[in-house]
Amino acid sequence: xxxxxxxxxxxxxxxxxxxxxxxxxxxxxxxxxxxxxxxxxxxxxxxxxxxxxxxxxxxxxxxxxxxxxxxxxxxxxxxxxxxxxxxxxxxxxxxxxxxxxxxxxxxxxxxxxxxxxxxxxxxxxxxxxxxxxxxxxxxxxxxxxxxxxxxxxxxxxxxxxxxxxxxxxxxxxxxxxxxxxxxxxxxxxxxxxxxxxxxxxxxxxxxxxxxxxxxxxxxxxxxxxxxxxxxxxxxxxxxxxxxxxxxxxxxxxxxxxxxxxxxxxxxxxxxxxxxxxxxxxxxxxxxxxxxxxxxxxxxxxxxxxxxxxxxxxxxxxxxxxxxx
Numbered sequence: 001x002x003x004x005x006x007x008x009x010x011x012x013x014x015x016x017x018x019x020x021x022x023x024x025x026x027x028x029x030x031x032x033x034x035x036x037x038x039x040x041x042x043x044x045x046x047x048x049x050x051x052x053x054x055x056x057x058x059x060x061x062x063x064x065x066x067x068x069x070x071x072x073x074x075x076x077x078x079x080x081x082x083x084x085x086x087x088x089x090x091x092x093x094x095x096x097x098x099x100x101x102x103x104x105x106x107x108x109x110x111x112x113x114x115x116x117x118x119x120x121x122x123x124x125x126x127x128x129x130x131x132x133x134x135x136x137x138x139x140x141x142x143x144x145x146x147x148x149x150x151x152x153x154x155x156x157x158x159x160x161x162x163x164x165x166x167x168x169x170x171x172x173x174x175x176x177x178x179x180x181x182x183x184x185x186x187x188x189x190x191x192x193x194x195x196x197x198x199x200x201x202x203x204x205x206x207x208x209x210x211x212x213x214x215x216x217x218x219x220x221x222x223x224x225x226x227x228x229x230x231x232x233x234x235x236x237x238x239x240x241x242x243x244x245x246x247x248x249x250x251x252x253x254x255x256x257x258x259x260x261x262x263x264x265x266x267x268x269x270x271x272x273x274x275x276x277x278x279x280x281x282x283x284x285x286x287x288x289x290x291x292x293x294x295x296x297x298x299x300x301x302x303x304x305x306x307x308x309x310x311x312x313x314x315x316x317x318x319x320x321x322x323x324x
Contacts, residue, residue: 023105024105024106025105026048026049026103026104027107028050028104028130028134030107030108030110031052031112033110035143036052036110036111038169039143039167040067041088042200044089044092045088046199049091049092052092053094053097053098057096060095064089064092067089067092068089071085071088101134101138102133104138105138106138106196109126109127109140109144111123120147120151123144123152127140127142127155128156131156138161139162139163139189139193140156141164142164143165143167145166145178145211145212145213145216145269146212146273148164149162150182153182153185160184161185162182163180163182163189163190163193164179164180164207164213165177165178165193166213178214179193179206179207180207180208180209180213183209190206211277212273220270223257223266224281224282224285225281226244230255231285237305237306241255255305255306256305256314258305259298259304259305259306260299262298262299263288263292263304264292267289267292270283291304
């Protein structure tokens with residue numbers, strides 16, 4: 001008889017076996033402002049780990065505070081349970097160190113910058129730091145709409161893995177993502193990102209590189225024409241918005257949508273597109289620039305084309321000033 005071999009039952013435990021890793025098991029996000037937070041929650045809610053980077057510990061703490069408030073708001077409106085909230089937050093980690101991206105399959109840059117020249121330089125720096133700490137096959141994306149990905153990727157070693165990935169975070173329920181291929185972007189990169197967008201329940205919209213993509217180019221043209229129509233006295237802003245909502249079925253009129261996005265952000269988009277194309281249709285209207293100079297930026301300041309309370313509900317100007 002051969003020698004009796006005794007095997008331990010623990011050797012067959014699931015914890016001993018190598019667990020297969022999905023292609024998009026962990027996602028990185030640089031910048032946890034309002035847009036970054038929406039991206040973080042969008043991904044974490046689908047069961048994927050997210051690690052986000054901020055410059056200071058205070059930024060991390062503030063992001064978690066606002067993420068928690070957003071989830072609490074969903075609970076209040078029966079959008080999730082407290083158990084769901086704990087589960088989502090358990091998949092989110094904040095960091096100050098780019099090295100925490102080393103296991104990420106995709107890192108999305110979503111920083112806020114007010115001037116194009118500064119924006120390009122800082123975004124290039126972010127891309128370089130990301131590449132230093134991620135694996136060869138990790139993908140690097142920007143959520144910027146008016147900065148072309150080729151310009152951001154041209155100093156990287158592996159340019160083929162870079163692309164723009166614009167999440168529509170302004171309209172509730174929007175389920176599209178613009179997947180933008182730059183000059184260096186490989187088809188394999190685009191295909192992998194399309195798989196990722198499907199994984200999180202979004203529809204990928206293939207776009208060839210162009211400042212403004214589809215969404216921003218069309219929106220700023222609409223808001224520019226709406227401002228011209230208002231300045232010419234053709235109709236009031238209320239009736240222009242009403243016509244676009246009820247006549248064409250838009251969820252918000254152009255002035256309402258501009259207030260929601262932020263008038264400073266809209267002007268920044270328009271300036272970038274005007275500098276790129278030189279077309280007057282992208283030049284910011286004096287109407288909207290006047291409001292920005294007065295720091296009437298829309299819902300976030302409670303004053304814009306309309307007046308709002310602290311919850312973002314439209315009210316008369318006197319009430320908005322008192323409650324904001």
